[in-house]
Amino acid sequence: MTATLSVRGLSAGYGGVTVIHDVDLDVDTDAFVAVVGVNGAGKTTTLRAIMGLADIFGGTVELGGESLVGARTSDRVRAGLALCPEGREVFPSLTVEENLLTGAIAGDDWTGRADALGRVYELLPRLGERRSQAAGTMSGGEQQQLALGRALMSGTTVLLVDEASLGLAPVMVDWVFEILGAIHASGTAVMAVEQNIRISAVATQIVVLEQGTVTDRLEADEVGSGLHEAAKAAYFGTGGT
Numbered sequence: 001m002t003a004t005l006s007v008r009g010l011s012a013g014y015g016g017v018t019v020i021h022d023v024d025l026d027v028d029t030d031a032f033v034a035v036v037g038v039n040g041a042g043k044t045t046t047l048r049a050i051m052g053l054a055d056i057f058g059g060t061v062e063l064g065g066e067s068l069v070g071a072r073t074s075d076r077v078r079a080g081l082a083l084c085p086e087g088r089e090v091f092p093s094l095t096v097e098e099n100l101l102t103g104a105i106a107g108d109d110w111t112g113r114a115d116a117l118g119r120v121y122e123l124l125p126r127l128g129e130r131r132s133q134a135a136g137t138m139s140g141g142e143q144q145q146l147a148l149g150r151a152l153m154s155g156t157t158v159l160l161v162d163e164a165s166l167g168l169a170p171v172m173v174d175w176v177f178e179i180l181g182a183i184h185a186s187g188t189a190v191m192a193v194e195q196n197i198r199i200s201a202v203a204t205q206i207v208v209l210e211q212g213t214v215t216d217r218l219e220a221d222e223v224g225s226g227l228h229e230a231a232k233a234a235y236f237g238t239g240g241t
């Protein structure tokens with residue numbers, strides 16, 4: 001399969017401090033890659049580096065074979081990348097539809113925006129039902145759905161998702177993960193960073209990130225099979241083998 005997003009040897013951080021070291025990641029056009037790691041492992045930094053929002057100390061990022069090295073964040077969005085940020089960051093006093101429109105490409109005409117809205121409402125019908133509701137009055141899970149919808153407004157081919165499960169009750173976590181699965185099934189490649197390993201229910205591949213370094217990679221269906229006890233032990237901090 002074609003690797004639509006290809007990250008090689010990426011080292012990045014903030015100021016003079018390197019947070020992620022020599023990270024390699026591939027997201028194929030039909031993949032749902034979940035990057036799992038504990039607090040401070042460098043998950044957010046990895047996504048920010050791919051979007052051009054962290055300081056890059058080395059390595060390359062390509063999308064569809066085109067280098068994004070040195071590209072502005074806005075150009076990365078135009079190329080097909082979009083980030084759904086940690087903590088959702090919806091505008092509470094704006095309506096659902098107004099929030100969605102903030103995710104449209106700047107300069108896109110009204111027809112383009114209406115088409116993008118239509119696609120998001122088709123995929124995430126709850127947002128259509130709530131289009132006039134103030135975002136701040138929605139539940140955490142609904143706000144997460146809105147943040148995902150907003151990230152899909154820019155003609156996204158690879159959706160980057162930062163901890164969609166954050167602060168949600170378990171039943172809502174499963175609902176949000178199902179939504180991610182539906183977005184993937186609709187033909188968008190997904191790379192989601194997560195602390196919650198339950199994402200393996202909808203992901204195709206799992207990458208383990210520890211202290212800014214990739215320490216394991218496995219197919220998602222291996223997570224429950226006991227084939228990778230060492231990886232799981234490392235992830236859950238139970239000592240490993």
Ligand SMILES: Nc1ncnc2c1ncn2[C@@H]1O[C@H](COP(=O)(O)OP(=O)(O)OP(=O)(O)O)[C@@H](O)[C@H]1O
Nearest residue numbers: 014019037038039040041042043044045046086195
């Ligand atoms: N803006 C920043 N300036 C300086 N250091 C930062 C900044 N953001 C994060 N860091 C540091 O980088 C390291 C990795 O942070 P990062 O936010 O990438 O981890 P994470 O895996 O997303 O954690 P969490 O699960 O808590 O969201 C931490 O040691 C953190 O203190």
Ligand SMILES: [Mg+2]
Nearest residue numbers: 043044045086
């Ligand atoms: Mg984070």
